[in-house]
Amino acid sequence: MKQPIFLTPQFQERIWGGTKLRTEFGYPIESDLTGECWAVSAHPNGQSIVSQGPYEGKSLGELWKEHRELFGNMEGDVFPLLTKILDANNDLSIQVHPNDEYANKNESGELGKTECWYVVDCEDDAEIIYGHTAQTKEQFVEMIESGDWNGLLSRVKVKPGDFFYVPSGTIHALCSGVLILETQQSSDTTYRVYDYDRVDQSGNKRELHIQKSIDVTTIPHEDITVKPCIEKIPGATITTFVKEQFFSVYKWEIEGSAAFHQDKPFLICSVLKGSGEIVTEAGSLFIEKGSHFILPAGFGDFELTGNVELIVSHP
Numbered sequence: 001m002k003q004p005i006f007l008t009p010q011f012q013e014r015i016w017g018g019t020k021l022r023t024e025f026g027y028p029i030e031s032d033l034t035g036e037c038w039a040v041s042a043h044p045n046g047q048s049i050v051s052q053g054p055y056e057g058k059s060l061g062e063l064w065k066e067h068r069e070l071f072g073n074m075e076g077d078v079f080p081l082l083t084k085i086l087d088a089n090n091d092l093s094i095q096v097h098p099n100d101e102y103a104n105k106n107e108s109g110e111l112g113k114t115e116c117w118y119v120v121d122c123e124d125d126a127e128i129i130y131g132h133t134a135q136t137k138e139q140f141v142e143m144i145e146s147g148d149w150n151g152l153l154s155r156v157k158v159k160p161g162d163f164f165y166v167p168s169g170t171i172h173a174l175c176s177g178v179l180i181l182e183t184q185q186s187s188d189t190t191y192r193v194y195d196y197d198r199v200d201q202s203g204n205k206r207e208l209h210i211q212k213s214i215d216v217t218t219i220p221h222e223d224i225t226v227k228p229c230i231e232k233i234p235g236a237t238i239t240t241f242v243k244e245q246f247f248s249v250y251k252w253e254i255e256g257s258a259a260f261h262q263d264k265p266f267l268i269c270s271v272l273k274g275s276g277e278i279v280t281e282a283g284s285l286f287i288e289k290g291s292h293f294i295l296p297a298g299f300g301d302f303e304l305t306g307n308v309e310l311i312v313s314h315p
């Protein structure tokens, strides 16, 4: 009988980070500038570690290399997905990510980065930056050179439960007061267009990547509105947000007890609210807000019980 693979996240300090990953999720982190929880990651810049069971202590990258059968013998050098929780206590830099082809050529074989955001919580009137107004590359360059950020950048109001799909080439940024769960390709390549002229504790500005940003940005911006599809099953509400090239992402809201069948190469599960149990023939395991686990290939039938909300994804 296959077991769920529970993972311990890695945390990343960022100048825009805050304390919500400790105060909201209870993670044992010291820095008051913690921006990112890399919850399910096999990326070399921050790997999650198996926290229990036969593979305890192994990194997700090692599991991918040594036990590909857990992932349905999927092909590929790198584990394809990365799940994060981001606490934007301050504005993130205005940024854009390359696609696979550009990243492979210009970032020593990295994957491109298409990502998506589920808004876990946010302040009233919180916003994100999503897209831009330039109609041509010349116009885009002109507005960057003249620093016309208000004219160039499109702002969107957000509320808890919103979902945004952010394909590579999309100009974007989280703004202060937004807590999100991000599902993305396993990549750490970000091109910064503008960083609000901020300096770090040593007085240094972070590097910008204007030319690369101009190279990869989709012009004009293509607005993608996600239309979530909601389905009721006994004991649960299933919301399908996206089924796209790199990932599918769902929200599972369990009330009581619901039956599922895992027939994907693997499922990534992150608990965002409540607590409950994952029940199989082999027994039951406790899950709660802040738990992250993978259900491996061939996991088969299982039940989720309790009052619990999860974001679930698969390639």
Ligand code: ZN
Pocket (backbone or CB within 6 Å): 095, 097, 115, 172, 190
């Ligand atoms: Zn991004």
